[in-house]
Amino acid sequence: MTQSHSDTGAHAAGAPEAGPMDIAIVGLSARVPGAGDADALWSLLMSGGDGLTTFEPHALTAELAQLTDVERARYVARRGVLDGIEAFDAGFFNLSAAEATLLDPQHRVLMELVWEALEDAGAADCAGRRVGVFTTSGLSHYLIKHLLPDPSIGERHGQLQLLMLNDKDFLATRIAYFLNVHGPAVNVQTGCSSSLVALHYACLSLLRRDCEMAVVGGVSIALPQQSGYVFSENMIGSRDGFCRAFDSDASGTVRGNGACAVVLRPLADALANRDPVWAVIKGTALNNDGRDKVGFTAPSPKWQADVIDAVYRRSGVAPDDVDFVEAHGTGTPLGDPIEARALNQVFAGARRPRYLGALKTQIGHLDTAAGLAGLIKLCMSLRNGVIPPTAHFRTLNPRISFDDSRFTINTEPVAWPRRDAPRYAALSSFGIGGTNAHVVVADGPADARQAGAPCDERASSAQRGPHLIVVSAKSAASLAALTRAYADAIAALDDAALADFAYSTRVGRRGFEHRLAVCADDRESAVARLRAARARFSAKPIAGVRVAAADAHAVAAQLGVTPPDGASRAIDAIAARLAEWGIAIDAGSAVRLDAAGGRLHVAAPGAPSETIDAATPGTIGCYLQAALWCAGVAVDFGREAAREAAGAVAGEIGGEAGEKARAPARRRIRIPTYRFDRRRHWIDAPGERRGDGRDSGPGDAAAPEAAASDARPRKPPAEQPTSLVALEAVLLSHWRSLLGLPTLRSTDNVFEQGADSLTVAQFVAQLSAERALPVHVVDCYSEPSVGGQARLVGARIGLGGRAAAAAQASAPAPEVERFDNL
Structure with a gap:
C-alpha cells in the first residue's frame, strides 16, 4: 500500500492555489561537499562541476599500508568531505566543552543547520511553540572509531552519557530540547531515503495539526573523512571516483558527507504570516518493495513506479x-536502468520535453541526507528560474531509453522562467531495503514567491528612514562576525531594499546577550554605522524601562506627547506612546529614561548614559528602540510586525500625528544567518595524525577546553581533605574535569556551565569511589556552586562547624531529575 499526502485544490494563474493540503517550504540550509551553505551549493550546481575531494597518496599512507597489492591497484582515493567538523560552538547550544567533545559531529552539524534554517525562515523565535522536529542521521562512526577504542572515556563519563551523545535515537529530541519546542520529535531511519521519508511524516504531522511548524533535517558523516575505497564490480562504488548518473560510462556512486535542513508550514499559515516561500509541497508518497525484487538490497521498478504514480494520482x-x-x-549499472523504467512507466506519452537531474554527480551520495539535498536543489532552481546542469554526463546509457517520456539530461544551465502556468518539479529517493519516497513541488503563490526578495521602494514617507538594524549574538566574536556580514550584505543591496533588510533583523530572530543597534537613513550610513557601532552586553532581559515621576512631563514632551496634568497621568501617556514601539513601562526596571537638559537619556547599570539624538520627534522611536534594546530591554518588535501586517503604517515612525499613508507592509528577506563561534572539540581516533604532526594517543582531545577524556588512573580512595579550602579544591578539580572547563570558579553555577543530571551522577560516583566522600545528588541541586557543595559536604565530615551542619539539616530536599524512563 502506498501512503501519501496530497492536494486536490484548483490551480490559480501563475502558481498553484493555496489548497488545504499544501505545505510551504519557508526556510532551508545546507552544508555539503564543496559548499558550506545553500548559496555556495547553488554556485556549485551552476558550475557543472563537483565538490568531491581527491586525496594525495601521502595522505593515505596508513590506510594503503593495510591493503594487499591487488586492493591498492583498485583503490579509489576520492570522496565528498565536510570541512571543519572538529569545531563546534558549544556555548551557543548550552553544552559544556566536555559534552561537545563527546557529541557525535553529525548531531553538531545538524544542530547548527537547523538553527540556520529557522533563521532563514524568520522563525528562530520559536521557543515554547508546537514545532515538530523530524531528523535522520547516519551511523555514529565517531562513537565506534574515536570514543569506544579508549575504555577510559567510557569509564570516566559513563556508557549512558556516550550513548545519549552519539546515538541516532536522541538527535531529534536533543534539537527539540535546545529549541524548547513541543511538537513531535521523531528520528526516521530508512537508509538512503530517510530524509525524504522524514519530510513525508513532517507534512502529515502539519496536516493533522500535531504541530504548527516543522523542521526536517538529515545528516550523514562517515569517518575517517580522508579515506577512499577499494572498487569492486559487485558494489556501488564508482570505478574512478566520479558518479556518472544515466551515462554510458556509469560504474557507481561516490560517498559524500553532508547535511541539510528545511522548515515547513501549512501554506495558508505561511501566507498569513507573510513568510518567504521557497516552494510548495503538493504531494508526497511512500511505499516499500517487499519481496518483489531480486534481493533485499536490489531496487524494484514496479514499486518505484507505484510510489511515483501515487503522488500524481492523489495530488x-x-x-x-x-x-x-x-x-x-546513483550512477550504478543496476540502479539507473531500473529507475529509468519506473520513470518511463509514469511519464509515458509526454507531449513535451522535460529535464532529469542527478545531484549525486556533484556532491556524492549523502546517504540519509540525500533526499533533502535534492529537495533544496529543486527549491533553489524554482527560486532562481534555472535548471542546473548534471555533471559528468556525455551519452545516455544504452540500456536506457527516454523516447516516450521525453526526458533530457542537460549539461548546461537551462532557463526556467516563471510563467502564467505553475511550474512543477519532482524528486525521488529510494532506500536500500526498499522504502521508496517521491515528492512533487511547485511555485509558491506570487506574493509569497517575491517575499524572499526585497520590495521596491515606495514614495510614501513611511518608506523613508531612519531604519533600525539590530544585531545580537551569544559571544562577542559571533557578534563581530555577524555585524561584518550584515554590513557586507547591505553594501551589496539597492537602497530600496534597506527597509526590508532592517525589518528582517528585528522580526523572527532571537535576541542574545551581546547586542548592537544602529539607525540609518540609507545604505551608506547603515554600512558605516554598523562598522563603527559599539557593542553592549546584557546578561538577562529586562522587562521594561523606568520613568521617574519627577521626569514624567519632560520625557512626555520629548516623546511628542502633550503632558497631561499630574505625574501619574503623564506616565500613562508615556506608556501609551512607548507601547507603539513595543516598549513597556516598568517601575522596578534598572534601566531609566529621563529628559535632563531637554534631551532624552537612557541610563543602564554598568554603562554610560546614552543620549537619544534624533532630528525630529517623528524619528525618536527608532533611536529609542535602539538604545533600549542594546541596554537589554525586551522591545516587542512583534507589535510593529502586526501593525505592518494589517497594512496600516503611520507616516512617521511611532505613529505621530500628521499625514498618514497606507503603505505596503514590510516583509522578511534573506539576510545573513548566525555566525557560530566554533572551537575544536574533538577526540582523535587511535593513531590518527593531529594537525600538529604528531600521532594522537587514546582519548587525546585537541583543545584544552575539550579535555574530556583526561582519565585519572584507578587507585585506592585518597585521604579526605582536612579543611574546607582543601575540600573545595577537590570538588572544583572534579567539576573542571567533568565539564572540560579549567577556568571554572567555585562561585559558578555548574548547571549554567553545562552540567546536567548525568554529570551530577558521575560527579557523585567519582567522589565516592576516589575519595570516599559522602556527596549526595541532592547536594548539587541544593547548592549549584562548588563552594556551596563544599560547605554541605564539609558539614557531614566535620569541617563546616555547627552553623553549616544546622543549615544542612534544615534545608528542604529539592526535586531531582530521575531516569525512570530508561
Whole structure:
C-alpha cells in the first residue's frame, strides 16, 4: 500500500492555489561537499562541476599500508568531505566543552543547520511553540572509531552519557530540547531515503495539526573523512571516483558527507504570516518493495513506479505538467536502468520535453541526507528560474531509453522562467531495503514567491528612514562576525531594499546577550554605522524601562506627547506612546529614561548614559528602540510586525500625528544567518595524525577546553581533605574535569556551565569511589556552586562547624531529575 499526502485544490494563474493540503517550504540550509551553505551549493550546481575531494597518496599512507597489492591497484582515493567538523560552538547550544567533545559531529552539524534554517525562515523565535522536529542521521562512526577504542572515556563519563551523545535515537529530541519546542520529535531511519521519508511524516504531522511548524533535517558523516575505497564490480562504488548518473560510462556512486535542513508550514499559515516561500509541497508518497525484487538490497521498478504514480494520482498534478525531475540517480549499472523504467512507466506519452537531474554527480551520495539535498536543489532552481546542469554526463546509457517520456539530461544551465502556468518539479529517493519516497513541488503563490526578495521602494514617507538594524549574538566574536556580514550584505543591496533588510533583523530572530543597534537613513550610513557601532552586553532581559515621576512631563514632551496634568497621568501617556514601539513601562526596571537638559537619556547599570539624538520627534522611536534594546530591554518588535501586517503604517515612525499613508507592509528577506563561534572539540581516533604532526594517543582531545577524556588512573580512595579550602579544591578539580572547563570558579553555577543530571551522577560516583566522600545528588541541586557543595559536604565530615551542619539539616530536599524512563 502506498501512503501519501496530497492536494486536490484548483490551480490559480501563475502558481498553484493555496489548497488545504499544501505545505510551504519557508526556510532551508545546507552544508555539503564543496559548499558550506545553500548559496555556495547553488554556485556549485551552476558550475557543472563537483565538490568531491581527491586525496594525495601521502595522505593515505596508513590506510594503503593495510591493503594487499591487488586492493591498492583498485583503490579509489576520492570522496565528498565536510570541512571543519572538529569545531563546534558549544556555548551557543548550552553544552559544556566536555559534552561537545563527546557529541557525535553529525548531531553538531545538524544542530547548527537547523538553527540556520529557522533563521532563514524568520522563525528562530520559536521557543515554547508546537514545532515538530523530524531528523535522520547516519551511523555514529565517531562513537565506534574515536570514543569506544579508549575504555577510559567510557569509564570516566559513563556508557549512558556516550550513548545519549552519539546515538541516532536522541538527535531529534536533543534539537527539540535546545529549541524548547513541543511538537513531535521523531528520528526516521530508512537508509538512503530517510530524509525524504522524514519530510513525508513532517507534512502529515502539519496536516493533522500535531504541530504548527516543522523542521526536517538529515545528516550523514562517515569517518575517517580522508579515506577512499577499494572498487569492486559487485558494489556501488564508482570505478574512478566520479558518479556518472544515466551515462554510458556509469560504474557507481561516490560517498559524500553532508547535511541539510528545511522548515515547513501549512501554506495558508505561511501566507498569513507573510513568510518567504521557497516552494510548495503538493504531494508526497511512500511505499516499500517487499519481496518483489531480486534481493533485499536490489531496487524494484514496479514499486518505484507505484510510489511515483501515487503522488500524481492523489495530488491533482498531472505527470505531463512536471518540467524537472531530480532522480535518485546513483550512477550504478543496476540502479539507473531500473529507475529509468519506473520513470518511463509514469511519464509515458509526454507531449513535451522535460529535464532529469542527478545531484549525486556533484556532491556524492549523502546517504540519509540525500533526499533533502535534492529537495533544496529543486527549491533553489524554482527560486532562481534555472535548471542546473548534471555533471559528468556525455551519452545516455544504452540500456536506457527516454523516447516516450521525453526526458533530457542537460549539461548546461537551462532557463526556467516563471510563467502564467505553475511550474512543477519532482524528486525521488529510494532506500536500500526498499522504502521508496517521491515528492512533487511547485511555485509558491506570487506574493509569497517575491517575499524572499526585497520590495521596491515606495514614495510614501513611511518608506523613508531612519531604519533600525539590530544585531545580537551569544559571544562577542559571533557578534563581530555577524555585524561584518550584515554590513557586507547591505553594501551589496539597492537602497530600496534597506527597509526590508532592517525589518528582517528585528522580526523572527532571537535576541542574545551581546547586542548592537544602529539607525540609518540609507545604505551608506547603515554600512558605516554598523562598522563603527559599539557593542553592549546584557546578561538577562529586562522587562521594561523606568520613568521617574519627577521626569514624567519632560520625557512626555520629548516623546511628542502633550503632558497631561499630574505625574501619574503623564506616565500613562508615556506608556501609551512607548507601547507603539513595543516598549513597556516598568517601575522596578534598572534601566531609566529621563529628559535632563531637554534631551532624552537612557541610563543602564554598568554603562554610560546614552543620549537619544534624533532630528525630529517623528524619528525618536527608532533611536529609542535602539538604545533600549542594546541596554537589554525586551522591545516587542512583534507589535510593529502586526501593525505592518494589517497594512496600516503611520507616516512617521511611532505613529505621530500628521499625514498618514497606507503603505505596503514590510516583509522578511534573506539576510545573513548566525555566525557560530566554533572551537575544536574533538577526540582523535587511535593513531590518527593531529594537525600538529604528531600521532594522537587514546582519548587525546585537541583543545584544552575539550579535555574530556583526561582519565585519572584507578587507585585506592585518597585521604579526605582536612579543611574546607582543601575540600573545595577537590570538588572544583572534579567539576573542571567533568565539564572540560579549567577556568571554572567555585562561585559558578555548574548547571549554567553545562552540567546536567548525568554529570551530577558521575560527579557523585567519582567522589565516592576516589575519595570516599559522602556527596549526595541532592547536594548539587541544593547548592549549584562548588563552594556551596563544599560547605554541605564539609558539614557531614566535620569541617563546616555547627552553623553549616544546622543549615544542612534544615534545608528542604529539592526535586531531582530521575531516569525512570530508561
